[in-house]
Amino acid sequence: MRPDGWHLTHDVDEHLARAGDFLRSRPAPHTMPLTVIERLRTDGPDAYGAGAAVFGRLERAGEVRAAFHRLPARGLSPTALTPEGADGLAAHLAGLGYALPYVSAEHRTAASFADAWQRHTGATPTLRGRLHLYRLGTLTPPEPRPAGRGRVLGAADHDALLRWCDGFVTAVGETPAVDAGSWATSRFADKRFTFWEAPDGTPVSLAGCTAPVGGMVRVDPVYTPAHLRGRGYAGAVTAEVSRAALAAGATDVVLFTNPANATSNALYRRLGYVRVTDFAVYDFA
Template identity: 70%
Template sequence: MRPNDWHLSEDTEDVDDFLARAGGFLRSRPALHNTPLTTIEKLRTRGADAFGAGATSFGRLELNGEVCAVFYRLPSRGLSLTPVAPEHADALAAQLAGLGHSLPYVSAAHDTATAFAEAWQRHTGALPTLGKRIRLYRLGTLTPAEPVPAGRGRRVGVRDHEQVVRWCREFCDTVGEVPTVDAESWAASRFADRRFTFWQTPDGTPVSMAAATSMVAGMVRVDPVYTPAHLRGRGYAGAVTVAASRAALAAGATDVVLYADPANPTSNALYRRIGYVPLTDWAVYDFSCASP
């Protein structure tokens, strides 16, 4: 095994071994590594079926005996990669192409995603297209936006399940997320293991929703935040985000993060106003040709 190189595994059963080798690196920056932390924890606890049938690939970059980056690829999905220098993105692209991998997309911090997309094009001929940009925020000092709308935050209970499913479906439709979710697909969806909070008016009517992931390495991600279109502009989204964030801090979280569309000035201004600080921009490049 070469000491300074990418080391790959395509056996889902090796997830514990992967975490034994790369877990310290992921936990060293839990905010930046929030998505691999939650995804790999879900894979570890729920097994290979958590993300559908097929192989899951893992990899780690070791330099001088230290893990410096990781990637994973879930069944029928693209490559997710932590930040690396362009030359290491190129080395990974060359290795994956040489092994015959096909990739529908790459998702990473903007500079890393761009470097990998360009390298993938060089090694495979696949044409990259910037498909999505998202901004990662980390909570600094939680500051409720003023004025706080009348009502209060409430932890969602079993009786609220139908409304949660409906609002998650509406959220998916609003942001163009595929696949969407319904009652039948709920158990296998990415929302099923979230803890949901409602903001409700004084008469008990839910008007907005925020969810939070389970805590991993002291990190909680608030996702999604949703207010029905006819109820927006009244401060409900900010109030429910504060309520969900405060619950995460009360549970012991040291890093609370969320993602936002940088093209949406309203949500970005809101998150900054309540104490979230931009950490980095993320990018997803789609590949027009999935075959190397």
């Protein structure tokens, strides 16, 4: 039996072999590690850019109780931790000489780790923002449904997809921008996308989703250009990709929302999504 405590590795297969059952036991709150690990496993170690990802798992009496991952040049993403667990992880990583630009986790865990990291390193945490995590209950398609249909994008749509994803990034203020050169390591490259198209074939809204892993699919992103909003297109395309995920066997269909966007939060609740918890991101000076 392995000793109790945190065990770190750069080997995604080793991490998945030890922590996979734990991560799959709560597919909704573990949506990020599940999809990150699956992408690294299928696309290779450079899927998120050059450099080695780091994985960690907390073992007690031979069982995994928590896990984290850190992608190259990015912050820490742990699963839920008690305040004591967050302090133990912060002390362990600080003792190994890690420098972290941010932590992203369930909001109580993120806050506990931010406080602990400041105690152990002196780095000052600043709350960057929060996100709501929703899980689909009973899908309720919008009524009336706007005219048109959903269409899954193929290879011939890549140039159009680049433009739409760049439009989304610009609209929400994300960085870096999306272009042909950065596409392969962007957060969009492993998604499957669907257009909602008007009856004449003009795309009016876009939704992406992750491949199924552990029975979980995450809808991300959903984007309608500003001049086409308010016509029900976002609801239609979200319902379409959600229906397709359920038809493919997904047991957990999830998505994140910006708490400040009352319109999108109300829309997803009407479609049958139920708020599970909040996530938070703290930057470290």
